[in-house]
Amino acid sequence: MSDETETRWLDATQQRSWRALVIGTTLLMDRLDDDLRKGFGLSLTEYEILVRLSEREGRQMRMAALADALRHSRSRVTHTVARMERAGLIERCTAADDGRGIIATMTDEGWDLLVRAAPLHVTSVRDNLVDLCDEDDFAAVGRVMNAVADRLVGDHPEVDIR
């Protein structure tokens, strides 16, 4: 937090951009979530967990790593993974090397679902974001949001972004 004594309000342009960011992301995330739910009975959160697992060796990851990668609370990941386990998409077992650790592994069913869902999802991301804007502008979004993430990850230490 800066320690100005006078508040520096946003000017009209910044105000508009900021509001667009809030509204735009709300709308976009809602849309992506809807697409996945209607098409595959999967929430965006669940989908993202499947994606992260699919990228790892053995399609598995420790709960804490999953939480850090998604920037979700451990509790949230526990609940979500528990639901997904009930649905047969994931299995959990204790880590061999660390008695505290729990490893979440994607089942074949989970993999199949991801394979089926991904094309729709990517297409939706393109249609509602990437293909909608100038390439350079989109790169700028990346720079800005990376800066934000870097800044805020500090509070929530030792995380690897990927």
Next chain:
Amino acid sequence: MSDETETRWLDATQQRSWRALVIGTTLLMDRLDDDLRKGFGLSLTEYEILVRLSEREGRQMRMAALADALRHSRSRVTHTVARMERAGLIERCTAADDGRGIIATMTDEGWDLLVRAAPLHVTSVRDNLVDLCDEDDFAAVGRVMNAVADRLVGDHPEVDIR
């Protein structure tokens, strides 16, 4: 939805930008919410409702207009405003001209709270976003997210963005 038969995946750069957007906004919104909660016992959602009301003549707005402006479901606004009414920040009364309408009005207590909370909030938005990045990049974010909002608002018709 485009009707390509082959999925056009995101390339590595787009992938990174997209992931930064998801993580960055998550982190940012969480942080803004935390700041408001800890400082003033107000959620970001509640804060935004106060802001919208404060901008209107008479510090009041119809429930539906509030819902449209924030892109929240009517149900969500009903619940949130009900809580805020219990907390003494807002009052509700029926609209004179339309028997169905309900008008939410900010109380003086709500106004005072907003006046106290706003400087912290704006400072936080600057520290964690606006002042963190290049001005042109931030303008690009505005363009991109406006395009997204315009595209997606169509599904959810007759809304005025402001």
Next chain:
DNA sequence: CTTAGGTAGTTGAACATTCAACCTAATGCT
């Protein structure tokens, strides 16, 4: 003037997320 259809808003249950308390295993210190 009546009825069909849409709009505004609420309700309560189901669901998802947060929060605080808790347990267990690892680590570090003496």
Next chain:
DNA sequence: AGCATTAGGTTGAATGTTCAACTACCTAAG
């Protein structure tokens, strides 16, 4: 070894959001 501290993870209750059903009112067509 013995004890305190920290990290990984879960639990259940409280909170917030969504969803579907419902009421009341407005509007327009016959």
